[in-house]
Amino acid sequence: MGYHSVVCVKQVPDTSNISGEAMKPDGTVNRAALAAIFNPEDLHALEAALDIRDAYGGTVTVLSMGPLGAAEVLRECLYRGADRAVLVTDRRAAASDTLATSYILAQAVRKLKDYDFVFCGRQAIDGDTAQVGPQMAEKLGIAQVTYFEKLVELDGRTVRVRRNVGNGWEILEGRLPLLLTVLDTANEPRPASARRVMQRKRSRAVDELRKEIAAAMPGASEDERENAFADGVEKLKMAGQLIEQWNLDDIAADLQWCGLAGSPTKVHRVQSIVLTKEGFTEVPPTEDAIRTMIHELIVDHTLG
Amino acid sequence: MGNFFTDNDDLVFLFDFLDLAEVATAQEDNFKQQDGSGDGYAPIDAADAIDNYRRILTIVGDVAANRIAPRAEKVDHEGNTLNDDGTVTLGEGVRENINSLAQADLMGFTLPREYGGLNCPNLIYTMAVEMVSRADASLMNIFGLQGIAETINAFADDGIKGEYLPRFSRGEVTGAMVLTEPDAGSDLQAVSLRAWQDDDGQWRLNGVKRFITNGCGEVLLTLARSEPDIRDGRGLSLFLVDRGPRIKVRHLEEKLGIHGSPTCELVYDDAPAKLIGERQLGLIRYVMSLMNGARVGIAGQSLGIAEAAYRVARNYAAKRKQFGVAIEQLPAVAEMVVDMKVAIEAGRALTYETCRICDLENNNLRVLETAPPTDKDEAKERKQLARSLKRLNGMLTPMSKYYCSEMCVRVANDAVQVLGGSGYMSDYPVERYLRDARITTIYEGTSQLQVVAAVRGVCSDAFTKYVEAFEADQYTDDALAKLHTQLVECKQQLAEAVDAVRAEGGNYMDLSGRRLVDAAAVVIIGHLLLRQAKVNERKRAVAERFITTGALAVQRDVARVKSGDKSVMTNYALLAGPVCAGA
Numbered sequence: 001m002g003y004h005s006v007v008c009v010k011q012v013p014d015t016s017n018i019s020g021e022a023m024k025p026d027g028t029v030n031r032a033a034l035a036a037i038f039n040p041e042d043l044h045a046l047e048a049a050l051d052i053r054d055a056y057g058g059t060v061t062v063l064s065m066g067p068l069g070a071a072e073v074l075r076e077c078l079y080r081g082a083d084r085a086v087l088v089t090d091r092r093a094a095a096s097d098t099l100a101t102s103y104i105l106a107q108a109v110r111k112l113k114d115y116d117f118v119f120c121g122r123q124a125i126d127g128d129t130a131q132v133g134p135q136m137a138e139k140l141g142i143a144q145v146t147y148f149e150k151l152v153e154l155d156g157r158t159v160r161v162r163r164n165v166g167n168g169w170e171i172l173e174g175r176l177p178l179l180l181t182v183l184d185t186a187n188e189p190r191p192a193s194a195r196r197v198m199q200r201k202r203s204r205a206v207d208e209l210r211k212e213i214a215a216a217m218p219g220a221s222e223d224e225r226e227n228a229f230a231d232g233v234e235k236l237k238m239a240g241q242l243i244e245q246w247n248l249d250d251i252a253a254d255l256q257w258c259g260l261a262g263s264p265t266k267v268h269r270v271q272s273i274v275l276t277k278e279g280f281t282e283v284p285p286t287e288d289a290i291r292t293m294i295h296e297l298i299v300d301h302t303l304g
Numbered sequence: 305m306g307n308f309f310t311d312n313d314d315l316v317f318l319f320d321f322l323d324l325a326e327v328a329t330a331q332e333d334n335f336k337q338q339d340g341s342g343d344g345y346a347p348i349d350a351a352d353a354i355d356n357y358r359r360i361l362t363i364v365g366d367v368a369a370n371r372i373a374p375r376a377e378k379v380d381h382e383g384n385t386l387n388d389d390g391t392v393t394l395g396e397g398v399r400e401n402i403n404s405l406a407q408a409d410l411m412g413f414t415l416p417r418e419y420g421g422l423n424c425p426n427l428i429y430t431m432a433v434e435m436v437s438r439a440d441a442s443l444m445n446i447f448g449l450q451g452i453a454e455t456i457n458a459f460a461d462d463g464i465k466g467e468y469l470p471r472f473s474r475g476e477v478t479g480a481m482v483l484t485e486p487d488a489g490s491d492l493q494a495v496s497l498r499a500w501q502d503d504d505g506q507w508r509l510n511g512v513k514r515f516i517t518n519g520c521g522e523v524l525l526t527l528a529r530s531e532p533d534i535r536d537g538r539g540l541s542l543f544l545v546d547r548g549p550r551i552k553v554r555h556l557e558e559k560l561g562i563h564g565s566p567t568c569e570l571v572y573d574d575a576p577a578k579l580i581g582e583r584q585l586g587l588i589r590y591v592m593s594l595m596n597g598a599r600v601g602i603a604g605q606s607l608g609i610a611e612a613a614y615r616v617a618r619n620y621a622a623k624r625k626q627f628g629v630a631i632e633q634l635p636a637v638a639e640m641v642v643d644m645k646v647a648i649e650a651g652r653a654l655t656y657e658t659c660r661i662c663d664l665e666n667n668n669l670r671v672l673e674t675a676p677p678t679d680k681d682e683a684k685e686r687k688q689l690a691r692s693l694k695r696l697n698g699m700l701t702p703m704s705k706y707y708c709s710e711m712c713v714r715v716a717n718d719a720v721q722v723l724g725g726s727g728y729m730s731d732y733p734v735e736r737y738l739r740d741a742r743i744t745t746i747y748e749g750t751s752q753l754q755v756v757a758a759v760r761g762v763c764s765d766a767f768t769k770y771v772e773a774f775e776a777d778q779y780t781d782d783a784l785a786k787l788h789t790q791l792v793e794c795k796q797q798l799a800e801a802v803d804a805v806r807a808e809g810g811n812y813m814d815l816s817g818r819r820l821v822d823a824a825a826v827v828i829i830g831h832l833l834l835r836q837a838k839v840n841e842r843k844r845a846v847a848e849r850f851i852t853t854g855a856l857a858v859q860r861d862v863a864r865v866k867s868g869d870k871s872v873m874t875n876y877a878l879l880a881g882p883v884c885a886g887a
Contacts, residue, residue, distance in 0.1 A: 191367050191408040194360045194422055198345035201359065239344075 002058025003154075003176075005049035005117040006109050008136070009042040009062055009077060011070040012126045023270065038073045041121030043189040045182040048148065049119045050081050050190065056154065059083045061112060065093060065104055071205045071243055078200040079192035086112070087205050090247040092255060097263035098127070102135030104258055107251040109140060118179040122147060133181035140179065145172050148180040204236060205245040308373075308435040309365025312611065314649055315431060317843075318656050319358065321836060322427070327660055328353035330667035331425045343417050357428045363408050364432040371404045372439035379440055379564035380736050384520075390552025390571075392520035398564050401443050405436075406475020413450050415457055419465065420473030426597065426666065427659035430604040437608025441740035442564030444605040445517045451597040452479035452525050456544065459581035459590050464544060468523060477522035481594060482545075482570065484515045490753055492527065492587055493537040497572065499528035507543060508574040515557065517747070519568025522547045525594075526577065527586050534584070542586035543577035550575035561739030596697065598748045599705040600662060603655040606705075606712035606744045607648065613712075613719035613737040614644045620723050620732075631722075640722055644715045646849050651708040653832040654825065658700040665693035696770055699761025700828075706754035707825050709744035716741035752818075759817040762824040763802050771795055774831035783844070784837055787851045791830045794858045798823045801865040808868055815870060819861035826854035 013034035015022075021033040049060045062077040064070045065088040074085040088108050096104065109118060118140070120133035130146070137144035145161050152160040152171055160173045164183055204212070209232045213225055220228070236242040248258055256262060283293045297303040309315060328350045329335070335353075337346030347353035375397040382395035394402075405411055413429045415421025424432075429450070437444040453472040457465060471477045488494040497511035509528050513519070524545040531539035545551065555569035581590055621632035621641050631637045668690055677683045716738040720727035727734045745751045761767055775792055779785040801823065805816050833847040871879065 188371075191371070191404060192363050193407065193409040194363050195345055195409040195420075197359050197363065198347075198356050198422075199343075201355075 002056050003052055003116040004058050004114055005052060005060050005119060006112055006115045007042070007046045007049045007060060007062045007077070007082070007119045008105055008121075008132070009046065009064050009073050010039040010121075010124050011036050011064065011066055011073045012039045012124050013037075015125045023272070036069060036072070038076050039121055039124045039126075041123060041125075041182060041184050042073075043121075044184050044186050045119040045121045045180075046077055046080060046082065047187045047189040048151070048180070048182050049117065051187065052117065052151065052154070053081075053083075058116070061086065061115075063088065063105065063108055063112075065089070065096075065101060065108070068205065068207050068211070071208055074205075074243055075200060075203055076192065078203055079197045080190055081193065081196065084244070085203070086244045086246060088246050088248075088251065089205070089207070090258075092248055092259050095260040095263060096258060097265035098129050098131040098135060099264060100258050100262035102132045102139060103262060104248070104251070104253055105132065106136045106139035107253045108246060109136070111246070111251050116176045116178075118142070118177070120179070120181045122181045122183050130181070133179060137179035140177075142177045142179055143174045144179040144181070145174065146181045148182045149186045200241070202236075202239070203241045203243050205243040206233060207245060208243075209233065209236065305366070306369035306373075307362065307365040308368040308438055309361045309431075311365070311369070312435075314652060315434070317836075317840065318652060319361070319431070321839065322656060322660055324354045324357065324427070325350035327425045327427055327663045328357070330664060331423065333671070337417065346417060346423075357424065360410075360422060360424065361428065361431055361435070364410060364435050367404050367408050367410070368435040368439035372401050372436060372443055375400060376440040376442075376564075377733065377736070379442060381563075383563040384556065384566040386553060386556040390554065392553050392556060392566050392568065394520075394566065395564060398443070398446070401440065401564075402446060402475060402478065405447055409473075409475075410447070411450070411475035411478075412453065412469070412473025414454055415450075415469055415473055419457070419469035421469070425659075425663040426600065427656060427663055430600055430655065430659045433601050433604035434608040434611070437605040438612045439608075440564060441605060441609045441612075441737070442562035444601070444608070445562060445565035446478050446521075448598075448601040448605060449479055449481070449518060449521070451594050451601065452481055452523065454597060455481075455525060455542075455590060455594045456523075456580065458593065459542070460544065460578075464578060464580070468544070472523075478518055479523040479525060480516055480518045480521040480568075481591075481598070482513045482516050482519065482524045482526040483591060484513060486512065486514050489515075490750060492591065493540075495527050495529060495540055495587070497526065497528040498532070499530040499541060499543060499577065507577040507579055509543060509545060509572040509577045510574050511572055512554075513570040513572070516568045516570055517565055519570045520547070520553055520566050524551070524570075525580070526572075527591055528577075530579075530583050530586075537587040538584050540586040540588075540591075541583045542580040542590045544580055545572070545575050545577045548575065560742055561736070562743055595748060596662075596701050599701050599754070600655065600659055602744055602748045603651070603658070603704040603708040606708035606741070607651055607655060609737050609741045609744070610644070610648045610651070610708075610712040610715040613716040613734055613741070614641075614648055616732060616734050616737075617641060617644060617719040617722040620726075624723075637722060640718045642849065644718055646846055647711045647715060649843075649846055650829045650833065650850055651704075651711045653836065654700070654707055654829050655704045657828075657832055658697070658704040661693060661700060662697055665690070665697055668693065692766075692769075695761060695764070695766040699758050699766050699770075699824075702749070702754035702757035703761075703821060703825055703828075705748065706745075706751050706758060706821065707829075709741075710751055712741045712744055713738075755817040755821050756814065758821045758824075759813065762798075762820050763805070763813075767824055768795075768799075771827055771831065774828075774835075777831070777835065779834070779838070781838075783848070784834060787830070787834060787847060790851055790855050791827055791834070794823065794830070794855055795827050797858055797862045798827065801862040804866045804868070808870075811873065812868075812870060815873065816865045819865050823858045823861045826851075826858050830854055 013031050014037045021030055024030045053060050060082045061084040062074055062082045063086045064074055068089055071087050074087055078085055093104055123130035134144055145163055147163040148161055149164045150162040152162055157176045162169050162171050210229055213228050217225055283289050335349055338348040347356055379395055379397035384395050385393045412421035413424050417423050433444055433448050436447045453469055456468055483492055485495055499507055499509050501507055526543045526545050527540055528543055529539050530541040550573045552571045553568045554571050557567040618641055621637055622630055624631045668686055672686055719734040720738050723732055723734055726732055779788050805813050830851045833850055836843040837847040
């Protein structure tokens with residue numbers, strides 16, 4: 001028995017450490033200037049899935065769409081206990097907006113077939129749209145609960161979860177399969193396990209292996225490299241160290257819904273907004289003055 | 305996301321600087337597990353092992369910075385709770401910390417892979433201890449008790465090992481080393497807790513133990529008197545006792561610091577026990593070995609506390625303005641900050657060198673015990689090596705513990721001083737660091753006992769031979785060569801002081817011990833820092849500051865030793881005054 005979970009994870013530029021070169025003149029993110037990190041809320045999504053597996057049995061498969069470098073966040077998942085990792089990478093998927101991305105991820109989840117839960121982080125810190133999870137649920141035709149904070153009960157195919165709606169909670173009951181988008185208040189993600197890091201640090205997607213062989217054998221002929229590659233893939237497979245790598249054909253994606261063609265979102269304009277301090281108000285330490293200040297803060301929605 | 309490994313330039317520098325390949329090769333028996341017997345994570349060569357070490361320390365740095373450190377204040381306030389039934393409930397923060405460490409698979413740090421451990425050398429473990437202690441010194445007393453599992457691994461039979469060690473690795477159990485009694489503190493030979501065998505041959509322990517760190521842990525390695533007719537250390541054996549209804553915590557100590565660490569008074573009521581290794585070797589062999597490892601651990605803990613205190617002071621000195629300038633521009637403050645930093649780097653140089661040599665010694669002993677070489681010459685060589693490493697460690701281990709613990713009290717004290725009034729308040733963590741630091745010069749053997757242990761080596765050829773190797777170093781750079789010469793002179797002065805002590809005889813050695821060990825530490829650390837200065841520009845300044853001030857201290861210490869002043873002994877009653885009424 002047990003439950004099979006799919007967790008969607010994303011490698012994102014570290015927007016919490018912005019430097020001057022974070023944006024390019026054309027208004028797109030300069031990924032080269034920012035460190036690539038594991039999208040923080042996706043770690044909470046992974047933790048939620050691992051918790052269910054640890055309590056009820058089953059498996060956790062992690063899925064990422066992105067350039068080859070995204071294999072690194074998949075390894076991070078393996079270090080934390082994920083059972084299987086799949087990377088969807090394809091040049092034709094470049095410039096996908098949330099609609100195209102959710103289509104591609106939904107296709108990949110379909111290919112995985114048997115799943116009970118799909119977990120996503122609430123949102124990614126690069127786009128901050130919080131759209132991909134909900135759109136995936138629609139495309140998969142399954143129920144969704146956003147702002148997941150706690151698993152209340154799981155019994156057979158029925159699940160009760162608590163979602164945080166900002167000024168309170170809702171407890172919802174649903175039938176599996178279910179897609180959940182997870183808040184960072186849901187749990188404390190486990191650290192990487194030292195033992196798993198040593199076991200899985202050599203896990204590679206095939207194109208990573210191809211690149212490493214090219215770098216390691218600069219003078220070799222095409223044939224020699226191909227042989228080394230075939231040999232390497234075999235070794236990875238034998239050792240259970242292969243990160244599965246799928247392209248758009250593998251997931252039977254219709255190209256008109258992928259990449260630029262499948263992305264209706266157009267960036268109209270990017271504004272650089274610098275927040276500045278504007279003066280200050282001095283509040284005398286009296287009961288009345290403080291009451292007035294609190295009232296003002298409530299009126300302008302800083303509080304409450 | 306902070307990281308206590310990658311944000312610590314000195315630790316990272318040492319990681320790269322030390323010969324980890326040699327340590328890894330010894331630790332991994334020349335990488336014999338790469339055939340797959342290592343459960344899929346044995347390193348294939350030295351580079352692979354070092355890569356593993358770096359990754360493991362990065363995980364420790366992550367857990368320390370992002371999980372343990374944020375909980376430290378809460379842990380300090382909460383402490384732990386003694387229940388009516390003689391059990392202890394650990395504070396919530398302490399439990400969360402242990403859980404984080406277990407999740408990261410860090411609780412079997414040095415155990416072999418066959419028991420689920422990481423098989424890390426002591427050097428890497430001590431770096432981890434330092435980072436954990438920087439986050440929360442009190443947690444080190446649980447994380448740093450892995451020597452208990454190590455002792456079981458080294459001396460217990462296979463049955464006990466198979467039963468207990470995997471549980472340690474999984475973080476399911478923690479241990480305690482149960483040695484101290486009301487009348488047996490520094491003098492462990494006086495231990496009286498009774499061990500007896502019932503009609504079924506089952507060992508049982510009866511008596512009271514006091515000041516037991518983590519005495520509420522699940523696995524209690526207990527020193528007890530199994531031979532009632534032998535009154536000294538040879539009458540003591542080591543037992544493994546499971547926590548159960550026949551052991552009660554009678555009292556939980558209220559302490560100055562390390563509030564997260566439960567310090568227990570234990571009552572054994574004929575508690576069933578398993579003998580570890582052989583009878584009568586409890587103190588003289590097993591506990592001595594356990595204590596040596598634990599002492600290096602305290603050196604690591606001291607480094608961590610000092611690092612934490614220094615960082616707060618350094619930043620405060622840069623930000624706090626008085627008289628129109630940042631206070632770090634005031635010479636008196638600048639000197640405190642610099643002295644803190646240099647002392648920490650000095651302590652690190654000594655401690656990690658000690659760890660490196662401990663690892664070489666332990667691995668050599670392991671080979672001699674488990675797979676003695678058949679080749680006669682090699683066997684002879686290894687035995688000789690074992691002897692010389694043992695003597696060297698007999699000096700370096702207590703010296704590291706002594707140096708680092710005293711250093712950390714000084715640094716934490718100065719950190720409070722740099723912060724002034726704010727430092728005395730609990731708004732900043734430095735007052736906690738000072739409270740936590742204070743235990744380090746006391747437990748696992750007081751500073752005074754460390755000096756007694758270290759001075760033997762300092763006065764023997766263990767010291768002179770070890771230093772001779774450094775003296776053979778060649779420095780082409782004039783400035784470094786000059787410092788090198790200064791250290792050679794320091795050693796000569798120290799040799800004169802040692803002669804003077806010998807000439808005086810009697811207990812003048814005990815009286816002068818501290819000064820001799822201090823001088824020897826200057827010589828050894830000075831050489832270590834000089835070697836670092838060879839490859840690192842900043843370390844030149846560190847070495848110069850350390851050696852220049854250190855050489856002056858050596859002169860003063862040597863002069864005092866040579867003075868032959870024994871007034872504290874000969875004139876004690878007069879100088880100390882009468883025993884105080886009403887104290």
